[in-house]
Amino acid sequence: MTDLPDAKRIMAAVRATWPPSSLARVGPFDLPAERTGTRRATSARARDGATATTGDIAAVEGARPGTIFGTLDGAEDAIATLLKARGYAMTGASDLMAGPVGPMTGDIPPVSGFAHWPPLAICDTLWAAHGNDASRRAPLDRAPGPKAAILLRHDDRAAGALFVAVHDGLAVLHLVLTLPRFRRQGVGRIAMRHAANWAAANGAEYIVLPVEADNAAAVGLYERMGLSRRGGYRYWTPA
Numbered sequence: 001m002t003d004l005p006d007a008k009r010i011m012a013a014v015r016a017t018w019p020p021s022s023l024a025r026v027g028p029f030d031l032p033a034e035r036t037g038t039r040r041a042t043s044a045r046a047r048d049g050a051t052a053t054t055g056d057i058a059a060v061e062g063a064r065p066g067t068i069f070g071t072l073d074g075a076e077d078a079i080a081t082l083l084k085a086r087g088y089a090m091t092g093a094s095d096l097m098a099g100p101v102g103p104m105t106g107d108i109p110p111v112s113g114f115a116h117w118p119p120l121a122i123c124d125t126l127w128a129a130h131g132n133d134a135s136r137r138a139p140l141d142r143a144p145g146p147k148a149a150i151l152l153r154h155d156d157r158a159a160g161a162l163f164v165a166v167h168d169g170l171a172v173l174h175l176v177l178t179l180p181r182f183r184r185q186g187v188g189r190i191a192m193r194h195a196a197n198w199a200a201a202n203g204a205e206y207i208v209l210p211v212e213a214d215n216a217a218a219v220g221l222y223e224r225m226g227l228s229r230r231g232g233y234r235y236w237t238p239a
Helices: 007-016 054-063 077-085 121-129 134-142 187-201 216-224
Strands: 023-026 029-032 044-046 069-072 089-100 113-116 147-154 157-167 170-178 206-212 228-237
Touching: 007 069, 007 089, 007 157, 007 170, 007 206, 007 228, 023 054, 029 054, 054 077, 069 077, 077 228, 089 216, 113 187, 121 134, 121 147, 121 157, 121 170, 134 170, 147 187, 157 187, 170 187, 187 206, 187 216, 206 216
Parallel strands: 044 069, 170 206
Antiparallel strands: 023 029, 029 044, 069 228, 089 206, 089 228, 113 147, 147 157, 157 170
16 A cells, blocks of 8 residues: 555654653664663664764764664665674664554454553563563563553453654554464464554554564564555664
8 A cells, every 4th residue: 555654654653752861962863761672662763854974873883882773775875884894793673564543443352451541460470471571562562652562461460561752643553462372272363453453543544564574473463454564674783
């Protein structure tokens, strides 16, 4: 679909719904205050439309040694080239995916999950048990609304959770988790239906999300639900 949001708009929504506590400006780059968390949450990011030089990269290295950089495919390829020339290696990539809300909405099996805010303790427990402790989850409290946690259930047991928030007409999914023992049982599909119904009720036209490009199972689920890859975001680690 040609009217789907592009990668630049998706990334802007991702950042708006998962905000750092503050940003420090170093030349054309912004550095999130957080030193721990996902690469996306902690990496140096170029400001919209900015150009950079090798000297700008060196300034970031001086301000915060060991910083990972993130670049948006297409829009920031020149920065990626500078990083490679300086010895940085690409150590990961996210696909930025988007799909219209409408086709994903529909009836949901009873007691298969529900949206709520603030997150129930069970959601926090599930996220923490799978690598997202309170410090890594802090951005969801800072995110402006509308927003919700969605607890997922299967066979009368907690089966997963996700966080969703709206920015610029896009419902962005974060912290998407299906417990391993409930995978390949339809929980992921029901999760997307819950998220789409909530998104439609809160004025979003599209569901968007970043997903690790090498996570074939997740990418396949999102494609089956009607999402398409709209671009990529790459991470660069100093040698």
